[in-house]
Amino acid sequence: MVTMAVAGVSGRMGRMLVDRIDATEGATLAAVLERPGHDWIDADLGTALGGRPRGLVVGSDTDAALDAAEVLVDFTAPAATVAFAQAAARLGRGHVIGTTGFAPGDIEAIDAAAAAGATIVRAGNMSLGVNLLARVVEQVARALGEGFDIEIVEAHHRHKVDAPSGTALMLGEAAARGRGVSLDAVADRGRDGMTGARRPGAIGFAAIRGGDIVGEHEVMFAGEGETIALSHRATDRGLFARGAVRAALWAADRPAGHYDMMDVLGLN
Numbered sequence: 001m002v003t004m005a006v007a008g009v010s011g012r013m014g015r016m017l018v019d020r021i022d023a024t025e026g027a028t029l030a031a032v033l034e035r036p037g038h039d040w041i042d043a044d045l046g047t048a049l050g051g052r053p054r055g056l057v058v059g060s061d062t063d064a065a066l067d068a069a070e071v072l073v074d075f076t077a078p079a080a081t082v083a084f085a086q087a088a089a090r091l092g093r094g095h096v097i098g099t100t101g102f103a104p105g106d107i108e109a110i111d112a113a114a115a116a117g118a119t120i121v122r123a124g125n126m127s128l129g130v131n132l133l134a135r136v137v138e139q140v141a142r143a144l145g146e147g148f149d150i151e152i153v154e155a156h157h158r159h160k161v162d163a164p165s166g167t168a169l170m171l172g173e174a175a176a177r178g179r180g181v182s183l184d185a186v187a188d189r190g191r192d193g194m195t196g197a198r199r200p201g202a203i204g205f206a207a208i209r210g211g212d213i214v215g216e217h218e219v220m221f222a223g224e225g226e227t228i229a230l231s232h233r234a235t236d237r238g239l240f241a242r243g244a245v246r247a248a249l250w251a252a253d254r255p256a257g258h259y260d261m262m263d264v265l266g267l268n
């Protein structure tokens with residue numbers, strides 16, 4: 001049995017993760033975390049969720065949660081995630097990171113935590129479909145070359161706080177890899193006003209926010225006289241929770257390191 005902790009348990013993904021862990025053979029929920037000062041702190045998780053008490057109290061003490069659990073599943077916010085990774089390194093635990101919106105320095109800190117003893121699985125999208133799509137995007141980008149302009153369009157619900165989405169960046173990285181360039185060197189992350197003509201070789205990003213859209217991504221290869229569009233649409237957030245719990249089961253008996261969902265799915 002793999003013991004798991006969920007960070008950000010009151011959030012959209014946190015609630016999904018509780019249901020998913022409860023439904024997964026071989027996984028058990030051992031601890032739940034929220035940010036200090038949150039209404040749910042010290043409440044019974046079952047009661048906070050509007051049901052019966054279940055004898056699991058929502059806390060904000062990361063070390064106590066990691067004493068109880070082998071793997072922390074974390075869909076929260078960048079600063080919180082960096083601190084969780086450092087705690088996972090200190091205590092030699094698994095850490096599944098779904099959080100997006102990182103600054104470059106955050107990724108370096110997560111790399112350092114993996115080097116210092118945490119088993120980290122991090123992915124901007126935990127679904128099989130998007131990870132397969134990334135593979136296909138890399139191959140198509142390699143095959144087509146710069147005669148086709150790459151544009152990535154994503155749409156999400158009105159509450160999302162980061163753009164481009166983690167998935168869009170992951171797909172952009174895949175396209176850049178296919179072209180043999182660094183995404184940082186070619187990304188065009190927002191156009192407004194007199195932008196001038198499109199920069200040759202740019203990988204463009206556009207973000208739509210509205211309503212309750214779970215997550216939609218399209219990678220467009222626009223050429224002369226033809227356009228190829230590769231897309232993915234998530235219709236149920238439970239999809240991401242399924243992937244995350246699969247990653248947590250996978251991480252439980254892996255050596256420390258920084259892995260991604262391709263490793264979990266055997267696509268690397």
Ligand SMILES: NC(=O)C1=CN([C@@H]2O[C@H](COP(=O)(O)OP(=O)(O)OC[C@H]3O[C@@H](n4cnc5c(N)ncnc54)[C@H](O)[C@@H]3O)[C@@H](O)[C@H]2O)C=CC1
Binds near residue numbers: 008
């Ligand atoms: N990789 C993937 O497949 C997916 C990633 N995400 C990402 O997951 C993150 C969370 O998304 P949602 O659940 O929609 O957001 P949300 O805002 O509903 O939930 C985030 C939760 O984290 C909690 N939190 C913040 N700081 C904390 C701390 N220091 N300790 C403990 N809890 C803390 C908040 O109080 C909140 O309950 C976002 O970055 C989102 O982009 C979301 C869906 C899928």
Ligand SMILES: O=C(O)C1=N[C@H](C(=O)O)C[C@H](O)C1
Binds near residue numbers: 215
């Ligand atoms: O915030 C979300 O909701 C999602 N975030 C991830 C992202 O940034 O790509 C994954 C998914 O698209 C939903």
